[in-house]
Amino acid sequence: MTTTATEEAPAPPEQDERVGRHAGLAAILRRPEVGALVAAILIAIYFAVSTNAFAKPGGISTWLFTSSQIGIMAVAVSLLMIGGEFDLSAGAMIGTTGLTTGILMSEYGVNVWVAILAALVLAILIGLVNGIVVMRTGLPSFIVTLGTFFVLQGVNLAVTKILIGKVSVSGLQRVDGYVQGQQLFGSFVKIPLGSGLPLTIYAATFWWVGVTVAATWVLLRTRPGNWIFAVGGAQTSARQVGVPVFRTKVGLFMTTAICGWLTGMLSLFKTTTVQSITGVGLEFVFIICAVVGGCLLTGGYGSPLGAALGALIYGMVSQGIVFAGWDNDWLYAFLGVMLLGAVLVNNWVKARAEALR
Incomplete structure (x- = not known):
């Protein structure tokens, strides 16, 4: 008589929790810039x-330029905030x-280049x-940078009046060498788009774009980037494991000044x-x-x-408020709502991402 043995079916392999159905969602939520991207x-x-006018070349040129000037400083401030500090003198x-x-x-x-270099050294x-x-x-x-802010504001007003008898400098296009500096800092390119106004960049x-790419690369791909996260998230622990806390934070303040x-x-x-009141x-x-872009006020988390x-x-x-014909004062109300x-949202997203790990 032949006896047939019943073999037990092999147990299914245990699934790695890191590749579960929540892994993709958690990875997305952990990106600090996701909320800002959706809002934009x-x-x-x-x-x-x-x-x-908003989506026409002329309108795009206007709000893109406004975003660019704000964006350079916002990127630098974000690095400083990730490092756990603020700079109100920016x-x-x-x-x-x-x-x-x-x-x-x-x-x-x-000379224009000497003047530019002197301003850089001062910064x-x-x-x-x-x-x-x-x-x-x-x-x-x-507190420290608030004091610096008032010092700079006072110097900008008082010293400028002492030196030139007024609080503003104008007519620089008539100065020898100004065009050379303008080629580097004030030039533009026009991109024809149909029969209307060209897109001016x-x-x-x-x-x-260059500052954003450089800051992102440094933060995510270099050792100093790890130091920035470390000193912002846990300064004492970072110092104990050999992170140069002093050098890192001083470097961040200098980076903000350079920007x-x-x-x-x-x-x-x-x-x-x-x-004298510029900026x-x-x-x-x-x-x-920086906060809208995902930076936490407590440091250690954020994205250029x-x-x-x-x-x-x-x-x-x-610029959209202007194009829509609204009272421009609504911008300040929007900024307050946007900050709060x-x-x-940043606190909720961070907590949700941690829960889905």
């Missing part, structure tokens, strides 16, 4: 449908460097002082004028753009790309 798309669609730095370059060129006949020194004071004293960067946009100088040059050589008040816009998208949102809304909403 929705805002672009809304103003493109509700206004006539806006005033734009006016300081612009005034330095403009006065040296127009009043003292200094680096201010950023260095900010970083050293914060790290050596242990004072909150919010200014130098600021190319600088914005302030770059924005000052882009503004100066685009408009041919600079005032004042924009420091909070930079922070809002998200900050760039936050600046794009600001540029589209600031971004803080709530």
Whole structure:
């Protein structure tokens, strides 16, 4: 008699939780810039449908340039916020460097490149002082840079009046060598699109893209990028494992100052004028753009790309309100709502992503 043995079916392999159905969603939610990307798309669609000029080449040229100038500083501020610090002097730095370059060129006949380099050195020194004071004293960067903001604002007003008898520099297009600087910081390209106005892309946009790409690469692909996350998320632990906390944070303050100088040059050589109040008040816009882009106010989390998208949102809304014929004061209400909403969404997204791991 033949006996047939019944073989038990092999047990199904245990599924790796990392490739479960929630893995893809968690990976998406963990990207800080996702919310800003969705918001940018929705805002672009809304103003493109509700206004006539927004999506036309002339309209795109306008809000793209606005976004570019804000975006460069927003990217730098995002890196600093990821590192756990703030810089409220970032806006005033734009006016300081612009005034330095403009006065040296127009009043003292200094070569354009020497004047630009002198403004850069000044910006680096201010950023260095900010970083050293914060790290050596242990004072909150919010307080230290707020003090720097008032110092720069006062110097911009008082020293400018002492040197040239007024609080603004204008007519720089008549200064020898100005055209050379304009080619680097104030030039533009026109792209014909049909029979209407061409699409104008200014130098600021190319600088914005370059700064965003460089910041993203440094943050995600280099050792200093790991240091930035570490000092922002857990400074004490980072120091214990050998992260150069002092050097990293001072470098971040200097980077923010350099981007302030770059924005000052882009503004100066685009408009041919600079005032003592140039940039004042924009420091909070930079922070809002960074927060909208996914940066947490507590540090250790964020994205330069998200900050760039936050600046794009600001540029589209600031010009879209004009194209729609609304009262321009609604922009400030929108900024407040955008900030509060971004803080709530960022905290929820981060918590949700952690829960889905």
